[in-house]
Amino acid sequence: MRSSQKKNTFATVKSKLIMIQEENTSLNFDPHVSVDCVILGFDGESLKVLLSRQGEEDPNCQYNSLKLPGRLLYANEDLDEAAEDILNQLTGSQNHYVRQFRAFGSPTRTSNPKDVKWLENAIKQKIGRIVTIAYLSLVRINNRTHRSFAGHDAAWYKVNELPDLAFDHSFIISEVLKELEVLSEQQPHVLFEMLPPKFTALQLRRMHEQICGRDLDVRNFSKLILNKPYIVPLDEWEQNVSHRAARYYKFQSGKLKI
Amino acid sequence: MRSSQKKNTFATVKSKLIMIQEENTSLNFDPHVSVDCVILGFDGESLKVLLSRQGEEDPNCQYNSLKLPGRLLYANEDLDEAAEDILNQLTGSQNHYVRQFRAFGSPTRTSNPKDVKWLENAIKQKIGRIVTIAYLSLVRINNRTHRSFAGHDAAWYKVNELPDLAFDHSFIISEVLKELEVLSEQQPHVLFEMLPPKFTALQLRRMHEQICGRDLDVRNFSKLILNKPYIVPLDEWEQNVSHRAARYYKFQSGKLKI
Protein backbone atom coordinates (compact mmCIF):
# COMPACT_ATOMS: atom_id res chain seq x y z
CA MET A 1 0.00 0.00 0.00
CA ARG A 2 2.52 2.51 1.21
CA SER A 3 4.90 1.74 -1.59
CA SER A 4 2.24 2.34 -4.20
CA GLN A 5 1.36 5.61 -2.56
CA LYS A 6 4.98 6.62 -2.90
CA LYS A 7 4.63 6.45 -6.65
CA ASN A 8 2.76 9.71 -6.53
CA THR A 9 5.83 11.75 -7.20
CA PHE A 10 5.40 15.13 -8.75
CA ALA A 11 6.28 13.78 -12.18
CA THR A 12 3.90 10.87 -11.97
CA VAL A 13 1.01 12.89 -10.71
CA LYS A 14 1.58 15.61 -13.23
CA SER A 15 1.74 13.18 -16.10
CA LYS A 16 -1.50 11.60 -14.95
CA LEU A 17 -3.12 14.99 -14.80
CA ILE A 18 -1.93 15.84 -18.27
CA MET A 19 -3.20 12.52 -19.50
CA ILE A 20 -6.62 13.12 -18.02
CA GLN A 21 -6.71 16.69 -19.25
CA GLU A 22 -5.82 15.59 -22.74
CA GLU A 23 -8.44 12.95 -22.57
CA ASN A 24 -10.96 15.57 -21.58
CA THR A 25 -10.17 18.06 -24.28
CA SER A 26 -9.29 15.96 -27.27
CA LEU A 27 -10.64 12.94 -28.98
CA ASN A 28 -12.33 11.17 -26.14
CA PHE A 29 -13.53 14.12 -24.15
CA ASP A 30 -16.48 12.97 -22.09
CA PRO A 31 -19.49 15.23 -21.93
CA HIS A 32 -21.76 15.12 -18.95
CA VAL A 33 -24.94 13.12 -19.46
CA SER A 34 -28.23 14.30 -18.06
CA VAL A 35 -31.83 13.18 -18.20
CA ASP A 36 -34.59 15.78 -18.60
CA CYS A 37 -38.28 15.00 -18.38
CA VAL A 38 -41.00 16.71 -20.35
CA ILE A 39 -43.87 15.94 -18.02
CA LEU A 40 -47.21 16.79 -19.56
CA GLY A 41 -50.62 17.02 -17.99
CA PHE A 42 -54.10 18.25 -18.86
CA ASP A 43 -56.27 20.24 -16.48
CA GLY A 44 -59.52 19.96 -18.44
CA GLU A 45 -58.71 23.13 -20.39
CA SER A 46 -55.08 23.26 -21.43
CA LEU A 47 -52.07 21.10 -21.92
CA LYS A 48 -49.49 21.88 -19.29
CA VAL A 49 -45.89 21.07 -18.70
CA LEU A 50 -44.22 20.71 -15.33
CA LEU A 51 -41.26 23.05 -14.92
CA SER A 52 -38.97 23.53 -11.99
CA ARG A 53 -37.83 26.94 -10.86
CA GLN A 54 -34.28 27.40 -9.76
CA GLY A 55 -33.63 30.31 -7.46
CA GLU A 56 -35.61 33.51 -7.11
CA GLU A 57 -38.57 34.60 -9.16
CA ASP A 58 -36.89 37.96 -9.60
CA PRO A 59 -37.43 39.02 -13.23
CA ASN A 60 -33.96 40.58 -13.17
CA CYS A 61 -32.53 37.26 -12.17
CA GLN A 62 -29.18 36.60 -13.73
CA TYR A 63 -30.11 33.26 -15.18
CA ASN A 64 -33.07 31.61 -16.80
CA SER A 65 -34.68 30.16 -13.76
CA LEU A 66 -37.31 27.93 -15.35
CA LYS A 67 -36.26 24.61 -16.74
CA LEU A 68 -37.37 21.07 -17.35
CA PRO A 69 -36.98 18.85 -14.32
CA GLY A 70 -33.88 16.75 -14.75
CA ARG A 71 -30.41 16.06 -13.46
CA LEU A 72 -27.11 14.50 -14.28
CA LEU A 73 -27.13 10.73 -14.65
CA TYR A 74 -25.92 8.84 -11.61
CA ALA A 75 -23.29 6.16 -11.87
CA ASN A 76 -24.75 2.71 -12.49
CA GLU A 77 -28.16 4.08 -13.29
CA ASP A 78 -30.03 3.23 -16.44
CA LEU A 79 -31.51 6.10 -18.45
CA ASP A 80 -35.05 4.88 -17.92
CA GLU A 81 -34.39 4.53 -14.20
CA ALA A 82 -33.22 8.11 -13.97
CA ALA A 83 -36.34 9.33 -15.74
CA GLU A 84 -38.59 7.29 -13.45
CA ASP A 85 -36.76 8.63 -10.44
CA ILE A 86 -37.11 12.26 -11.51
CA LEU A 87 -40.79 11.64 -12.14
CA ASN A 88 -41.34 10.00 -8.79
CA GLN A 89 -39.58 12.77 -6.95
CA LEU A 90 -42.05 15.23 -8.42
CA THR A 91 -45.30 13.37 -8.66
CA GLY A 92 -45.11 10.42 -6.33
CA SER A 93 -45.45 6.95 -7.73
CA GLN A 94 -48.85 7.28 -9.34
CA ASN A 95 -49.52 5.81 -12.73
CA HIS A 96 -47.87 7.52 -15.62
CA TYR A 97 -46.65 7.00 -19.13
CA VAL A 98 -42.98 7.57 -19.71
CA ARG A 99 -40.84 6.96 -22.74
CA GLN A 100 -37.51 8.06 -24.01
CA PHE A 101 -37.90 10.78 -26.59
CA ARG A 102 -34.58 11.92 -28.03
CA ALA A 103 -31.03 12.88 -27.12
CA PHE A 104 -29.97 16.50 -27.48
CA GLY A 105 -26.26 17.07 -27.66
CA SER A 106 -25.41 20.26 -29.50
CA PRO A 107 -22.11 21.59 -28.15
CA THR A 108 -23.70 25.03 -27.89
CA ARG A 109 -26.81 24.04 -25.99
CA THR A 110 -25.22 25.04 -22.69
CA SER A 111 -23.46 28.14 -23.91
CA ASN A 112 -26.03 30.84 -23.15
CA PRO A 113 -24.26 33.06 -20.57
CA LYS A 114 -27.26 32.99 -18.25
CA ASP A 115 -27.26 29.21 -18.30
CA VAL A 116 -23.52 28.97 -17.78
CA LYS A 117 -23.94 31.12 -14.71
CA TRP A 118 -26.60 28.85 -13.35
CA LEU A 119 -24.62 25.70 -14.04
CA GLU A 120 -21.56 27.02 -12.29
CA ASN A 121 -23.70 27.98 -9.35
CA ALA A 122 -25.68 24.76 -9.16
CA ILE A 123 -23.14 22.12 -10.00
CA LYS A 124 -20.06 23.76 -8.53
CA GLN A 125 -17.80 22.68 -11.29
CA LYS A 126 -16.94 23.85 -14.74
CA ILE A 127 -19.33 22.31 -17.21
CA GLY A 128 -18.10 22.04 -20.73
CA ARG A 129 -20.95 20.27 -22.28
CA ILE A 130 -24.03 18.26 -21.44
CA VAL A 131 -25.68 15.66 -23.63
CA THR A 132 -29.20 15.24 -22.37
CA ILE A 133 -31.64 12.41 -22.94
CA ALA A 134 -35.13 13.88 -23.02
CA TYR A 135 -38.09 11.82 -21.82
CA LEU A 136 -41.74 12.31 -22.63
CA SER A 137 -44.16 11.54 -19.88
CA LEU A 138 -47.85 11.93 -19.28
CA VAL A 139 -49.29 12.25 -15.80
CA ARG A 140 -52.48 13.25 -14.10
CA ILE A 141 -52.47 16.73 -12.62
CA ASN A 142 -53.56 16.66 -9.00
CA ASN A 143 -52.67 18.45 -5.83
CA ARG A 144 -49.97 16.05 -4.81
CA THR A 145 -48.15 16.79 -7.99
CA HIS A 146 -47.09 20.20 -6.73
CA ARG A 147 -44.11 18.87 -4.85
CA SER A 148 -40.80 20.45 -4.35
CA PHE A 149 -38.02 18.85 -6.28
CA ALA A 150 -34.48 18.97 -4.95
CA GLY A 151 -35.44 22.06 -2.98
CA HIS A 152 -36.89 23.88 -5.96
CA ASP A 153 -40.48 24.58 -6.75
CA ALA A 154 -42.20 22.78 -9.54
CA ALA A 155 -45.36 24.08 -11.14
CA TRP A 156 -47.54 23.55 -14.17
CA TYR A 157 -47.33 25.95 -17.11
CA LYS A 158 -49.57 26.12 -20.16
CA VAL A 159 -47.59 24.85 -23.12
CA ASN A 160 -49.02 27.59 -25.32
CA GLU A 161 -47.81 30.40 -23.10
CA LEU A 162 -44.34 29.40 -22.03
CA PRO A 163 -41.83 31.99 -20.89
CA ASP A 164 -38.15 31.69 -21.82
CA LEU A 165 -36.59 28.53 -20.49
CA ALA A 166 -33.05 27.52 -19.72
CA PHE A 167 -30.82 25.83 -22.29
CA ASP A 168 -32.67 24.41 -25.29
CA HIS A 169 -35.60 23.36 -23.15
CA SER A 170 -38.13 25.39 -25.13
CA PHE A 171 -37.00 23.61 -28.25
CA ILE A 172 -37.16 20.22 -26.57
CA ILE A 173 -40.74 20.88 -25.47
CA SER A 174 -41.81 21.94 -28.95
CA GLU A 175 -40.33 18.77 -30.39
CA VAL A 176 -42.06 16.65 -27.76
CA LEU A 177 -45.40 18.30 -28.56
CA LYS A 178 -45.05 17.27 -32.19
CA GLU A 179 -44.37 13.75 -31.04
CA LEU A 180 -47.42 13.86 -28.78
CA GLU A 181 -49.61 14.57 -31.80
CA VAL A 182 -48.25 11.45 -33.50
CA LEU A 183 -48.72 9.49 -30.32
CA SER A 184 -52.35 10.58 -29.95
CA GLU A 185 -53.12 9.06 -33.33
CA GLN A 186 -51.12 5.89 -32.97
CA GLN A 187 -51.59 5.03 -29.34
CA PRO A 188 -54.56 7.07 -28.16
CA HIS A 189 -54.87 4.96 -25.03
CA VAL A 190 -51.70 6.38 -23.48
CA LEU A 191 -53.37 9.78 -23.25
CA PHE A 192 -55.63 8.53 -20.48
CA GLU A 193 -52.77 8.89 -18.06
CA MET A 194 -53.51 12.61 -18.21
CA LEU A 195 -57.20 12.33 -17.36
CA PRO A 196 -58.86 11.77 -13.98
CA PRO A 197 -60.28 8.29 -13.31
CA LYS A 198 -63.72 9.58 -14.31
CA PHE A 199 -64.02 12.01 -17.17
CA THR A 200 -66.66 13.42 -19.47
CA ALA A 201 -66.70 13.23 -23.24
CA LEU A 202 -66.03 16.96 -23.31
CA GLN A 203 -62.83 16.64 -21.29
CA LEU A 204 -61.65 13.85 -23.54
CA ARG A 205 -62.41 15.83 -26.64
CA ARG A 206 -60.81 19.03 -25.36
CA MET A 207 -57.64 17.08 -24.61
CA HIS A 208 -57.48 15.73 -28.15
CA GLU A 209 -58.21 19.18 -29.53
CA GLN A 210 -55.36 20.70 -27.55
CA ILE A 211 -53.01 18.02 -28.79
CA CYS A 212 -53.90 18.07 -32.46
CA GLY A 213 -54.41 21.81 -32.51
CA ARG A 214 -57.83 21.99 -34.15
CA ASP A 215 -61.51 21.58 -33.28
CA LEU A 216 -62.99 18.14 -33.62
CA ASP A 217 -66.53 17.30 -34.71
CA VAL A 218 -68.57 16.27 -31.70
CA ARG A 219 -70.48 13.46 -33.35
CA ASN A 220 -67.58 11.95 -35.21
CA PHE A 221 -65.48 12.11 -32.10
CA SER A 222 -68.12 10.21 -30.16
CA LYS A 223 -68.23 7.47 -32.75
CA LEU A 224 -64.48 7.14 -33.09
CA ILE A 225 -63.43 7.43 -29.49
CA LEU A 226 -66.31 6.70 -27.17
CA ASN A 227 -67.07 3.43 -28.94
CA LYS A 228 -63.61 2.03 -28.32
CA PRO A 229 -63.77 -1.04 -26.11
CA TYR A 230 -61.34 0.49 -23.63
CA ILE A 231 -63.65 3.41 -22.87
CA VAL A 232 -66.54 2.32 -20.69
CA PRO A 233 -69.51 4.49 -19.72
CA LEU A 234 -70.33 4.74 -16.04
CA ASP A 235 -73.74 5.15 -14.46
CA GLU A 236 -72.66 8.48 -13.09
CA TRP A 237 -73.42 11.96 -14.29
CA GLU A 238 -72.23 15.45 -13.48
CA GLN A 239 -73.91 17.11 -10.49
CA ASN A 240 -75.19 20.65 -10.10
CA VAL A 241 -74.46 21.90 -13.56
CA SER A 242 -76.75 24.45 -15.16
CA HIS A 243 -77.38 22.34 -18.20
CA ARG A 244 -77.95 18.72 -19.04
CA ALA A 245 -75.51 16.67 -16.96
CA ALA A 246 -72.71 14.94 -18.83
CA ARG A 247 -72.04 11.27 -18.39
CA TYR A 248 -68.81 10.04 -16.87
CA TYR A 249 -66.61 7.47 -18.54
CA LYS A 250 -63.63 5.51 -17.34
CA PHE A 251 -60.64 4.00 -19.06
CA GLN A 252 -60.55 0.20 -19.00
CA SER A 253 -56.97 -0.86 -19.54
CA GLY A 254 -57.90 -4.50 -19.97
CA LYS A 255 -58.28 -5.00 -23.69
CA LEU A 256 -57.15 -2.04 -25.71
CA LYS A 257 -57.71 -3.23 -29.22
CA ILE A 258 -57.80 -0.05 -31.24
CA MET B 1 3.39 32.58 -19.36
CA ARG B 2 6.26 31.23 -17.35
CA SER B 3 4.82 32.44 -14.07
CA SER B 4 1.53 30.69 -14.65
CA GLN B 5 3.39 27.51 -15.47
CA LYS B 6 5.08 27.74 -12.10
CA LYS B 7 1.74 27.35 -10.37
CA ASN B 8 1.88 23.65 -11.14
CA THR B 9 3.40 22.76 -7.82
CA PHE B 10 3.09 19.22 -6.60
CA ALA B 11 0.27 20.11 -4.25
CA THR B 12 -1.69 22.02 -6.83
CA VAL B 13 -1.35 19.37 -9.44
CA LYS B 14 -2.21 16.58 -7.06
CA SER B 15 -5.29 18.33 -5.77
CA LYS B 16 -6.45 18.87 -9.31
CA LEU B 17 -5.97 15.21 -10.03
CA ILE B 18 -7.94 14.21 -6.98
CA MET B 19 -10.67 16.61 -7.94
CA ILE B 20 -10.92 15.14 -11.40
CA GLN B 21 -10.81 11.60 -10.09
CA GLU B 22 -13.57 12.29 -7.59
CA GLU B 23 -15.61 13.87 -10.29
CA ASN B 24 -15.24 10.72 -12.32
CA THR B 25 -16.24 8.25 -9.64
CA SER B 26 -18.93 9.88 -7.53
CA LEU B 27 -22.39 11.25 -8.01
CA ASN B 28 -21.74 13.02 -11.22
CA PHE B 29 -19.64 10.32 -12.73
CA ASP B 30 -19.58 10.94 -16.42
CA PRO B 31 -20.13 8.01 -18.72
CA HIS B 32 -18.52 8.03 -22.10
CA VAL B 33 -20.83 9.00 -24.93
CA SER B 34 -20.69 7.23 -28.25
CA VAL B 35 -22.61 7.33 -31.50
CA ASP B 36 -23.43 4.07 -33.28
CA CYS B 37 -24.98 3.86 -36.72
CA VAL B 38 -27.40 1.20 -37.86
CA ILE B 39 -26.77 1.55 -41.58
CA LEU B 40 -29.30 -0.38 -43.62
CA GLY B 41 -29.29 -1.24 -47.29
CA PHE B 42 -31.23 -3.45 -49.69
CA ASP B 43 -29.54 -5.56 -52.36
CA GLY B 44 -32.68 -6.45 -54.30
CA GLU B 45 -33.23 -9.55 -52.18
CA SER B 46 -32.58 -8.88 -48.53
CA LEU B 47 -32.29 -6.11 -46.03
CA LYS B 48 -28.70 -5.79 -44.91
CA VAL B 49 -26.87 -3.96 -42.17
CA LEU B 50 -23.35 -2.65 -42.36
CA LEU B 51 -21.14 -4.03 -39.61
CA SER B 52 -17.49 -3.43 -38.92
CA ARG B 53 -15.14 -6.19 -37.91
CA GLN B 54 -12.59 -5.51 -35.24
CA GLY B 55 -9.55 -7.71 -35.32
CA GLU B 56 -9.20 -11.23 -36.64
CA GLU B 57 -11.92 -13.40 -38.05
CA ASP B 58 -10.71 -16.22 -35.84
CA PRO B 59 -13.78 -17.96 -34.40
CA ASN B 60 -11.87 -18.50 -31.18
CA CYS B 61 -11.27 -14.78 -30.97
CA GLN B 62 -11.45 -13.50 -27.45
CA TYR B 63 -13.97 -10.82 -28.14
CA ASN B 64 -17.06 -10.33 -30.23
CA SER B 65 -15.49 -8.89 -33.31
CA LEU B 66 -18.57 -7.70 -35.17
CA LYS B 67 -20.22 -4.50 -34.15
CA LEU B 68 -22.13 -1.51 -35.41
CA PRO B 69 -19.91 1.19 -36.85
CA GLY B 70 -19.54 3.92 -34.29
CA ARG B 71 -17.14 5.72 -32.02
CA LEU B 72 -16.89 7.96 -29.02
CA LEU B 73 -18.19 11.47 -29.47
CA TYR B 74 -15.56 14.09 -30.18
CA ALA B 75 -15.39 17.30 -28.24
CA ASN B 76 -17.43 20.11 -29.75
CA GLU B 77 -19.19 17.76 -32.10
CA ASP B 78 -22.94 17.56 -32.37
CA LEU B 79 -24.56 14.13 -32.24
CA ASP B 80 -25.90 14.43 -35.77
CA GLU B 81 -22.49 15.53 -37.00
CA ALA B 82 -20.86 12.47 -35.49
CA ALA B 83 -23.38 10.20 -37.17
CA GLU B 84 -22.87 11.90 -40.54
CA ASP B 85 -19.13 11.59 -40.14
CA ILE B 86 -19.26 7.89 -39.35
CA LEU B 87 -21.51 7.38 -42.33
CA ASN B 88 -19.26 9.34 -44.66
CA GLN B 89 -16.19 7.45 -43.53
CA LEU B 90 -17.87 4.24 -44.58
CA THR B 91 -19.92 5.08 -47.60
CA GLY B 92 -18.56 8.32 -49.03
CA SER B 93 -20.83 11.31 -49.23
CA GLN B 94 -23.55 9.83 -51.39
CA ASN B 95 -27.17 10.55 -50.58
CA HIS B 96 -28.54 8.89 -47.55
CA TYR B 97 -31.21 9.15 -44.93
CA VAL B 98 -30.04 9.49 -41.37
CA ARG B 99 -31.96 10.16 -38.19
CA GLN B 100 -31.37 9.78 -34.52
CA PHE B 101 -33.07 6.68 -33.22
CA ARG B 102 -32.64 6.24 -29.47
CA ALA B 103 -30.10 6.40 -26.67
CA PHE B 104 -29.02 3.17 -25.00
CA GLY B 105 -27.45 3.57 -21.60
CA SER B 106 -27.87 0.48 -19.48
CA PRO B 107 -24.96 0.31 -17.04
CA THR B 108 -24.50 -3.35 -17.98
CA ARG B 109 -24.42 -2.92 -21.72
CA THR B 110 -20.62 -2.92 -21.73
CA SER B 111 -20.13 -5.60 -19.13
CA ASN B 112 -19.83 -8.74 -21.27
CA PRO B 113 -16.26 -9.95 -20.58
CA LYS B 114 -15.53 -10.31 -24.28
CA ASP B 115 -16.57 -6.72 -24.88
CA VAL B 116 -14.61 -5.42 -21.91
CA LYS B 117 -11.55 -7.08 -23.35
CA TRP B 118 -12.10 -5.42 -26.66
CA LEU B 119 -12.68 -2.01 -25.14
CA GLU B 120 -9.52 -2.19 -23.10
CA ASN B 121 -7.62 -3.20 -26.18
CA ALA B 122 -9.15 -0.63 -28.51
CA ILE B 123 -9.50 2.43 -26.36
CA LYS B 124 -6.48 1.95 -24.12
CA GLN B 125 -8.23 3.16 -21.03
CA LYS B 126 -10.54 1.75 -18.44
CA ILE B 127 -14.10 2.13 -19.63
CA GLY B 128 -16.72 2.15 -16.94
CA ARG B 129 -19.72 2.82 -19.00
CA ILE B 130 -20.82 4.06 -22.37
CA VAL B 131 -24.10 5.73 -23.21
CA THR B 132 -24.59 5.40 -26.92
CA ILE B 133 -26.84 7.36 -29.23
CA ALA B 134 -28.00 5.03 -31.98
CA TYR B 135 -28.73 6.39 -35.45
CA LEU B 136 -30.85 4.83 -38.16
CA SER B 137 -29.66 5.38 -41.68
CA LEU B 138 -30.60 4.12 -45.09
CA VAL B 139 -28.08 3.98 -47.92
CA ARG B 140 -27.69 2.46 -51.31
CA ILE B 141 -25.50 -0.62 -51.43
CA ASN B 142 -22.82 -0.27 -54.07
CA ASN B 143 -19.24 -1.26 -54.51
CA ARG B 144 -17.82 1.90 -53.04
CA THR B 145 -19.63 1.18 -49.84
CA HIS B 146 -17.23 -1.62 -48.95
CA ARG B 147 -14.69 0.74 -47.46
CA SER B 148 -12.44 0.22 -44.55
CA PHE B 149 -13.36 2.14 -41.48
CA ALA B 150 -10.70 3.21 -39.02
CA GLY B 151 -8.57 0.36 -40.27
CA HIS B 152 -11.29 -2.25 -39.85
CA ASP B 153 -13.30 -3.98 -42.49
CA ALA B 154 -16.91 -3.18 -42.99
CA ALA B 155 -19.31 -5.50 -44.75
CA TRP B 156 -23.00 -6.05 -45.32
CA TYR B 157 -24.85 -8.75 -43.38
CA LYS B 158 -28.40 -9.97 -43.86
CA VAL B 159 -30.49 -8.71 -40.96
CA ASN B 160 -32.27 -12.06 -40.74
CA GLU B 161 -29.11 -14.05 -40.27
CA LEU B 162 -26.96 -12.01 -37.93
CA PRO B 163 -24.24 -13.64 -35.85
CA ASP B 164 -23.57 -12.54 -32.28
CA LEU B 165 -22.59 -8.90 -32.07
CA ALA B 166 -20.70 -6.90 -29.50
CA PHE B 167 -22.44 -5.09 -26.63
CA ASP B 168 -26.19 -4.72 -27.07
CA HIS B 169 -25.84 -4.15 -30.79
CA SER B 170 -28.09 -7.07 -31.74
CA PHE B 171 -30.79 -5.56 -29.59
CA ILE B 172 -30.29 -2.10 -31.05
CA ILE B 173 -30.66 -3.50 -34.56
CA SER B 174 -33.85 -5.33 -33.70
CA GLU B 175 -35.31 -2.15 -32.26
CA VAL B 176 -34.31 -0.19 -35.33
CA LEU B 177 -35.98 -2.75 -37.59
CA LYS B 178 -39.27 -2.26 -35.76
CA GLU B 179 -38.88 1.46 -36.28
CA LEU B 180 -38.18 0.91 -39.96
CA GLU B 181 -41.54 -0.80 -40.33
CA VAL B 182 -43.26 2.26 -38.88
CA LEU B 183 -41.18 4.51 -41.10
CA SER B 184 -42.12 2.58 -44.23
CA GLU B 185 -45.77 3.30 -43.57
CA GLN B 186 -45.43 6.89 -42.52
CA GLN B 187 -42.69 8.18 -44.78
CA PRO B 188 -42.39 5.62 -47.56
CA HIS B 189 -40.32 8.04 -49.66
CA VAL B 190 -37.29 7.76 -47.38
CA LEU B 191 -36.93 4.12 -48.38
CA PHE B 192 -35.78 5.14 -51.85
CA GLU B 193 -32.37 5.94 -50.43
CA MET B 194 -31.87 2.17 -50.41
CA LEU B 195 -32.75 1.60 -54.06
CA PRO B 196 -30.65 2.22 -57.17
CA PRO B 197 -31.56 5.28 -59.28
CA LYS B 198 -33.55 3.00 -61.59
CA PHE B 199 -35.54 0.16 -60.11
CA THR B 200 -38.29 -2.23 -61.10
CA ALA B 201 -41.65 -2.63 -59.40
CA LEU B 202 -40.47 -6.03 -58.19
CA GLN B 203 -37.45 -4.58 -56.41
CA LEU B 204 -39.62 -1.95 -54.77
CA ARG B 205 -42.14 -4.53 -53.65
CA ARG B 206 -39.52 -6.95 -52.34
CA MET B 207 -38.03 -4.16 -50.27
CA HIS B 208 -41.38 -3.37 -48.69
CA GLU B 209 -42.01 -7.06 -48.11
CA GLN B 210 -38.69 -7.47 -46.33
CA ILE B 211 -39.46 -4.49 -44.13
CA CYS B 212 -43.01 -5.36 -43.15
CA GLY B 213 -42.30 -9.08 -43.00
CA ARG B 214 -45.12 -10.37 -45.16
CA ASP B 215 -46.03 -10.79 -48.82
CA LEU B 216 -47.84 -7.96 -50.50
CA ASP B 217 -50.51 -8.24 -53.16
CA VAL B 218 -49.03 -7.32 -56.54
CA ARG B 219 -51.99 -5.39 -57.86
CA ASN B 220 -52.76 -3.48 -54.70
CA PHE B 221 -49.12 -2.62 -54.33
CA SER B 222 -49.03 -1.20 -57.85
CA LYS B 223 -52.02 0.98 -57.17
CA LEU B 224 -50.83 2.23 -53.81
CA ILE B 225 -47.18 2.78 -54.55
CA LEU B 226 -46.56 3.08 -58.24
CA ASN B 227 -49.25 5.73 -58.63
CA LYS B 228 -47.61 8.07 -56.12
CA PRO B 229 -46.53 11.28 -57.81
CA TYR B 230 -42.96 10.84 -56.63
CA ILE B 231 -42.53 7.57 -58.52
CA VAL B 232 -42.12 8.20 -62.21
CA PRO B 233 -41.99 5.50 -64.90
CA LEU B 234 -39.06 5.61 -67.30
CA ASP B 235 -39.01 4.57 -70.96
CA GLU B 236 -36.50 1.88 -70.11
CA TRP B 237 -36.99 -1.80 -69.63
CA GLU B 238 -34.91 -4.70 -68.40
CA GLN B 239 -32.58 -6.27 -70.99
CA ASN B 240 -31.90 -9.93 -71.68
CA VAL B 241 -34.29 -11.44 -69.23
CA SER B 242 -35.97 -14.72 -70.11
CA HIS B 243 -39.42 -13.36 -69.53
CA ARG B 244 -41.34 -10.20 -70.16
CA ALA B 245 -39.06 -7.29 -69.37
CA ALA B 246 -39.94 -5.15 -66.38
CA ARG B 247 -40.19 -1.40 -66.63
CA TYR B 248 -37.81 0.83 -64.73
CA TYR B 249 -38.98 3.61 -62.45
CA LYS B 250 -37.18 6.43 -60.74
CA PHE B 251 -37.80 8.40 -57.59
CA GLN B 252 -38.67 12.05 -58.14
CA SER B 253 -37.89 13.91 -54.95
CA GLY B 254 -39.57 17.10 -56.17
CA LYS B 255 -43.10 16.91 -54.85
CA LEU B 256 -43.65 14.07 -52.47
CA LYS B 257 -47.25 14.56 -51.52
CA ILE B 258 -48.24 11.19 -50.20
Add this chain to the structure above:
DNA sequence: CCAAAAGTGTTAAAGTTACACCCATGT
Protein backbone atom coordinates in the same frame (compact mmCIF):
# COMPACT_ATOMS: atom_id res chain seq x y z
C1' DC C 1 -44.92 -23.94 -77.35
C1' DC C 2 -43.47 -23.66 -72.80
C1' DA C 3 -41.70 -21.46 -68.64
C1' DA C 4 -41.42 -17.29 -66.02
C1' DA C 5 -42.42 -13.07 -64.53
C1' DA C 6 -44.99 -8.51 -65.99
C1' DG C 7 -48.88 -6.03 -66.03
C1' DT C 8 -53.62 -4.71 -65.35
C1' DG C 9 -59.54 -3.69 -62.97
C1' DT C 10 -63.52 -4.68 -60.35
C1' DT C 11 -66.12 -5.36 -56.37
C1' DA C 12 -67.18 -5.47 -51.42
C1' DA C 13 -66.21 -3.88 -46.93
C1' DA C 14 -64.54 -0.65 -43.74
C1' DG C 15 -63.51 3.72 -42.36
C1' DT C 16 -63.83 8.76 -42.59
C1' DT C 17 -66.15 13.19 -43.19
C1' DA C 18 -69.82 16.43 -43.23
C1' DC C 19 -73.84 17.93 -41.40
C1' DA C 20 -78.71 19.53 -37.73
C1' DC C 21 -81.89 18.74 -34.39
C1' DC C 22 -83.97 17.59 -29.88
C1' DC C 23 -82.89 16.82 -24.71
C1' DA C 24 -82.02 17.81 -19.84
C1' DT C 25 -81.03 21.04 -16.29
C1' DG C 26 -80.59 25.43 -13.51
C1' DT C 27 -81.86 30.14 -13.29
Add this chain to the structure above:
DNA sequence: ACATGGGTGTAACTTTAACACTTTTGG
Protein backbone atom coordinates in the same frame (compact mmCIF):
# COMPACT_ATOMS: atom_id res chain seq x y z
C1' DA D 1 -89.16 30.31 -20.99
C1' DC D 2 -84.55 30.65 -21.95
C1' DA D 3 -79.72 29.76 -21.94
C1' DT D 4 -76.31 26.26 -21.84
C1' DG D 5 -74.12 22.42 -23.14
C1' DG D 6 -75.36 17.02 -23.90
C1' DG D 7 -76.34 13.64 -26.88
C1' DT D 8 -77.52 11.25 -31.13
C1' DG D 9 -77.87 9.15 -37.03
C1' DT D 10 -77.49 9.17 -41.94
C1' DA D 11 -75.57 9.68 -46.45
C1' DA D 12 -71.51 10.63 -49.50
C1' DC D 13 -67.00 9.72 -50.09
C1' DT D 14 -62.43 7.55 -49.59
C1' DT D 15 -59.55 3.86 -48.52
C1' DT D 16 -58.40 -0.88 -48.21
C1' DA D 17 -58.57 -5.85 -49.33
C1' DA D 18 -59.53 -9.75 -52.04
C1' DC D 19 -59.21 -11.82 -56.20
C1' DA D 20 -57.45 -14.09 -62.02
C1' DC D 21 -56.32 -13.62 -66.43
C1' DT D 22 -53.61 -11.96 -70.52
C1' DT D 23 -48.96 -10.27 -72.21
C1' DT D 24 -44.14 -10.46 -73.27
C1' DT D 25 -39.80 -12.64 -73.81
C1' DG D 26 -36.03 -16.24 -74.15
C1' DG D 27 -35.05 -20.89 -74.60
